Amino acid sequence: MLSPQSRFPSGEEELRPRGAGGRHHLPGSRQPAVKGGIVACDVGKRFGRTLALDKVSLTVQPGQLFALLGPNGAGKTTLVRILTTLLRADSGTVLVDGKDVVKQAQAARASIGVVFQEPSLDDRLTVGENLDFHGRVYGVPGPLRRKRIHQMLDLVELTDQHDRLVRTLSSGMKRRVEIARALIHDTAILFMDEPTVGLDVQSRARIWDYIARLRDERDLTVVVTTHYIEEVAGCDRVCIIDQGKVLAADTPAALRRRYGQVLLRVTPRDEETRAQILALVPDAALDSQGSIILPVPEEGFVDRFLARFGPHIITMHLDEATLESVFLSLTGREIRERAPSPRERTYAFAQQGGEHTR
Numbered sequence: 001m002l003s004p005q006s007r008f009p010s011g012e013e014e015l016r017p018r019g020a021g022g023r024h025h026l027p028g029s030r031q032p033a034v035k036g037g038i039v040a041c042d043v044g045k046r047f048g049r050t051l052a053l054d055k056v057s058l059t060v061q062p063g064q065l066f067a068l069l070g071p072n073g074a075g076k077t078t079l080v081r082i083l084t085t086l087l088r089a090d091s092g093t094v095l096v097d098g099k100d101v102v103k104q105a106q107a108a109r110a111s112i113g114v115v116f117q118e119p120s121l122d123d124r125l126t127v128g129e130n131l132d133f134h135g136r137v138y139g140v141p142g143p144l145r146r147k148r149i150h151q152m153l154d155l156v157e158l159t160d161q162h163d164r165l166v167r168t169l170s171s172g173m174k175r176r177v178e179i180a181r182a183l184i185h186d187t188a189i190l191f192m193d194e195p196t197v198g199l200d201v202q203s204r205a206r207i208w209d210y211i212a213r214l215r216d217e218r219d220l221t222v223v224v225t226t227h228y229i230e231e232v233a234g235c236d237r238v239c240i241i242d243q244g245k246v247l248a249a250d251t252p253a254a255l256r257r258r259y260g261q262v263l264l265r266v267t268p269r270d271e272e273t274r275a276q277i278l279a280l281v282p283d284a285a286l287d288s289q290g291s292i293i294l295p296v297p298e299e300g301f302v303d304r305f306l307a308r309f310g311p312h313i314i315t316m317h318l319d320e321a322t323l324e325s326v327f328l329s330l331t332g333r334e335i336r337e338r339a340p341s342p343r344e345r346t347y348a349f350a351q352q353g354g355e356h357t358r
């Protein structure tokens with residue numbers, strides 16, 4: 001018997017601190033942030049007429065792999081620049097690793113590593129020289145510096161590239177050097193702004209492998225921005241940001257349950273049934289194989305549908321909600337495209353290809 005994916009009225013926050021501490025600090029709470037965590041409260045930033053960030057509040061737990069997901073221009077880079085002390089917010093407060101990013105900027109800077117969206121290595125230097133220079137700037141003593149350079153190159157599988165000039169590396173390799181560099185000093189929180197943008201599929205997968213390893217093997221909080229929705233499924237927590245506003249923040253599973261769209265795909269036995277279904281459900285769409293895709297609005301829909309059309313249906317599948325459908329529900333459009341009509345929207349949900357459940 002088909003059972004529709006249940007949808008819960010509220011996505012309960014799942015907090016999974018892995019690092020030291022593990023206390024939860026809600027935005028706006030008066031508690032000091034724990035080591036390795038981030039608390040941003042009502043952060044606002046305007047560039048002329050553009051409101052880049054509109055009262056953004058978020059909490060990142062120590063040891064979490066936290067994704068900031070949003071389309072181009074959503075405000076991700078602006079937020080990361082504020083969290084990493086590079087830009088001053090117009091309003092609001094931010095504590096990073098327990099330090100105020102304005103009042104204790106230097107101390108905050110010492111405990112964070114940043115991988116910028118724009119390449120920032122010196123390509124006239126070798127890989128080793130780039131890492132060594134960074135270690136010196138952060139005052140890492142010689143023996144520890146050499147040890148860390150070795151460890152980090154090992155992590156990103158570039159040990160044999162130590163003496164190679166950076167300008168001769170591929171884009172994916174450069175990104176990996178930048179990740180290694182961000183971890184040479186005593187980093188509690190690693191920020192990566194679109195670390196996979198412009199890379200081929202293989203390099204992107206590899207970068208996410210390193211990110212997962214950092215989260216799993218080291219006591220490190222990782223904040224990653226991306227507009228590739230398929231990349232965030234393995235993150236502990238996803239914060240969806242659009243037009244400068246946080247729309248939702250939760251585990252991927254909770255986001256799917258709360259905002260995702262479950263779809264029913266059916267193949268009618270005859271044209272008459274097809275016409276009846278399409279007439280009855282205005283949001284229904286046809287896929288390329290001629291199956292009808294129906295959004296499942298609530299539990300019980302599938303049973304009612306079966307009671308009415310069961311004998312006239314050849315096949316049926318239930319597609320689980322995808323994160324793309326979460327974004328669509330929250331914003332009314334796909335992450336990279338224009339606003340779709342209801343029928344296009346149903347088809348777009350289906351095209352994202354959730355798992356088929358019988």
Ligand SMILES: Nc1ncnc2c1ncn2[C@@H]1O[C@H](COP(=O)(O)OP(=O)(O)OP(=O)(O)O)[C@@H](O)[C@H]1O
Pocket residue numbers: 047048050051052070071072073074075076077078079194227
């Ligand atoms: N220095 C600036 N001067 C003027 N406007 C800016 C500046 N920096 C950002 N903006 C604007 O603020 C908004 C948010 O930009 P931001 O770069 O933070 O978005 P984003 O989510 O990081 O996008 P992308 O993925 O394209 O980098 C955009 O409308 C952008 O044009």
